[in-house]
Amino acid sequence: MSDLPLRSQLAVALGRTASRMSRLAGRGDGSVIGGKIGLKLDPELLTRLSADRKLVLVSATNGKTTTTRLIASAMSGLGEVATNAFGANMPTGHVSALAAAPGARYGVLECDEKYVPLVLRETGANVVLLMNLSRDQMDRAGEIWQLAGKWRKALEGVDTHVVANCDDPLVTWGASTAKRVTWVAVGQHWREDSWCCPECGGPLDREASHWACRQCPFARPKPDWILHGDRVTAPGGRTYDLDLQLPGRANRSNGAMSLAVVSLFGIAPEQALPLLGRVASVAGRYTTVQHEGRDIRLLLAKNPAGWLEAFDVLEPAPGPVALSINAQGPDGRDTSWLWDVDYRVLKGRPVWATGERRLDLAARLEAAEVDFRVVDDIEQAVMAVPPGKLDVIANYTAFQTIRTRYGRAL
The missing domain is CATH 3.40.1190.10 (Mur-like, catalytic domain)
Structure with a gap:
């Protein structure tokens, strides 16, 4: 690092400071803001x-x-x-x-x-x-x-x-x-x-x-x-x-x-x-957290291919599943891709639909003839499940919100 030009050293130092302040303020891990300031300088x-x-x-x-x-x-x-x-x-x-x-x-x-x-x-x-x-x-x-x-x-x-x-x-x-x-x-x-x-x-x-x-x-x-x-x-x-x-x-x-x-x-x-073989969880993916007697496993799926892989690791039927969909910038604003996912695999399970675009998801589940319940908040789905296991599949920003709520384990 000492071989860097003085301007670059200053950029690195200020970027690190911004990252640290972001973490202290609870605004994330600071990776983006730190790099943005560094590249600006x-x-x-x-x-x-x-x-x-x-x-x-x-x-x-x-x-x-x-x-x-x-x-x-x-x-x-x-x-x-x-x-x-x-x-x-x-x-x-x-x-x-x-x-x-x-x-x-x-x-x-x-x-x-x-x-x-x-x-x-x-x-x-x-x-x-x-x-x-x-x-x-x-x-x-x-x-x-x-x-x-x-x-x-x-x-x-x-x-x-x-x-x-x-x-x-x-x-x-x-x-x-x-x-x-x-x-x-x-x-x-x-x-x-x-x-x-x-x-x-x-x-x-x-x-x-x-x-x-x-x-x-x-x-x-x-x-x-x-x-x-x-x-x-x-x-x-x-x-x-x-x-x-x-x-x-x-x-x-x-x-x-x-x-x-x-x-x-x-x-x-x-x-x-x-x-x-030592890696058990990655940025919250596949993490199981305990909440009110429920073992909640978090699965990220942000496009049709990802949903296919998430379905592959679900608990055997009739294990319950909560699905959460947002459409913010990091997710992509267009939710039409939901119609490319074959949700019929969820038949026979208790299913809850939540997230900012839960009604889009509900329309897709209804077309797939999957029984489901729409809830306003993930907590309603969690508490509707008897104590035991619950798989939660969410796209990017929905996943981050749920992960923050129930524990940011690696």
Whole structure:
């Protein structure tokens, strides 16, 4: 940090002060305001703070925060790791994360899909992990084909090693211009956004795990790492048990991608797996909190693909579920995506609908012929459940409100 120009040192110091004041005022963890002030004083601060560090950028529509946490945990044996653990995934959050760990030689940064080209250009990251692309906040991010095209252009000719999910055709297309790619087969559970070839627009044929365009040579690459069930096969053919505390197939995918990334830093699966297994909760996701005799498990789902994965880890039926939907800026203002989620899986369960857009949710549940009850506040749903377990699925701002109310556990 002492190698920084005086202006940059001042920017870092004032940013840290702003972050600390934000935390003391109970306005959040301060990641955004600290980075915003730092970049205002020194627009090149992100580039300066990235110098002489080995950095990983993690981007996807779903699973960024969790996978960032898993990679940072697996790399902890190398020394201090700078990371934006709470999901502040734009340049302001990256500046705060790097400034908070001036002595860290390594960094693992979650990166918003839209910001990958900018952050890659300013940091010169050593590794970029690309996991999935599906519709999300269309009013802000636009069509996901556009995002994949931006990734493709940003990676062309740069000296960055890309790790990418070869089961997602859009991710494969976005990553395929990179000089070096490690392909990981972790499956693609949500396919509704990738029935057409991003290269020529023709139809994609799928047979088992393979996919290929019917009209051009674009096809699934041969994977280097393969996830099958709860086991991972590494390059060379050796297979490892993926024993995670985090539940569900999505987190097994996140774990497999993490192993592929950390292997580039010389960390063998034997070293990484115990560290991955220590992660039990990520920024409140999957946390169970106790309240008035109820065990409330918090699940984040902010788009159709995320809801599909949240349904995968629900307590067995007829376990009760509370659903909470907002439509603030970080969520996306448009709630039409609710109609892309198949809520029929909730039939036979007690279901409560709440949040600022509970009536939008209620209309969707009614169309799916799911019995439900609309409540004005999450507390009404919690107290309507007999003492025992309750799963709560919420989108971003609704999740943060509920998490603050019942405990901000990591």
